Amino acid sequence: MKNWEFLKSSLIAGALLLFITGVNAQESSESVVRTANDKELQWGPCPEFMPKGCQIAILNGNPARENSDILFKVPANSAIPNHNHTSAERIILLSGEMDITYEGEKTQTLKTGSYAYGPAKKPHIAKCGSAGECILFIAFEEPVDAFAIQK
Template sequence: MFKFTSAVLLLLVSTAPLLADDMPVNADAIKWGPVPPFLPAGAKMAVVAGDPSKDGIFVLRLQMPANYKIPAHNHPTSEYVTVLSGDFNIGMGDKLDEAKGMHLTAGGFGVAPAQMNHFAWTTSATIVQVHGEGPFAITYVNPADDPSKK
């Protein structure tokens, strides 16, 4: 299994186009950038509040195209996801299995408890808001699924 170190977390923060000032912001003012290399290419990310590389609460948004898939993984802390738009599917388990997921639409909410293996995919263009306790780390169940290794 692969864990991201503080150097990779620094990369996450340094590549995020918007490190929030923890000020109010409207959706049209959010600056999106490519996701860090430990997430599959094709999505965009924006840090809305906090700093995912440090201790403390963070909030980020992921903008994903239709048919975007995040293989089974876990985090050392709980992850909380709110669907802002689109169709987001989340499931628990050691391998992405679309038969075992829950379909969430705008306003839907999901929790992946700390150390719980989970996976996700979209069926339409989707934006989710993710919040949790930093520092953020991700461990893929199958190291071959780690996009940064491809």
């Protein structure tokens, strides 16, 4: 059963990459300035295991390659299930308040403007608080992916 869940998560992550690569793949040789409310952003769905209303927008780079920047948005009071990424992630919370717990570590609370670093392949969970939707800037070193972890 675990192999099926891993395969299913891999297929979902692959489909997400294909979607967001087709939606907004760019590797810019020019400067880029965006806000979370930019009308030019093209928001797409998150993998199925993420909470309802979750969306992703590519800011810069090709998510199927190294060094992509994304915006990740979830509604207030959303729980983000246990998952990991192939890549390390560098995060800045742009709005809302979020608790994040990396496996084996204590829960940390991110407030607007907080920075967080998540090591590659380290499982973690998160919860967007009641202060409003959470929007995160996330920089990935490797291709963008997310894999659900079933325990």
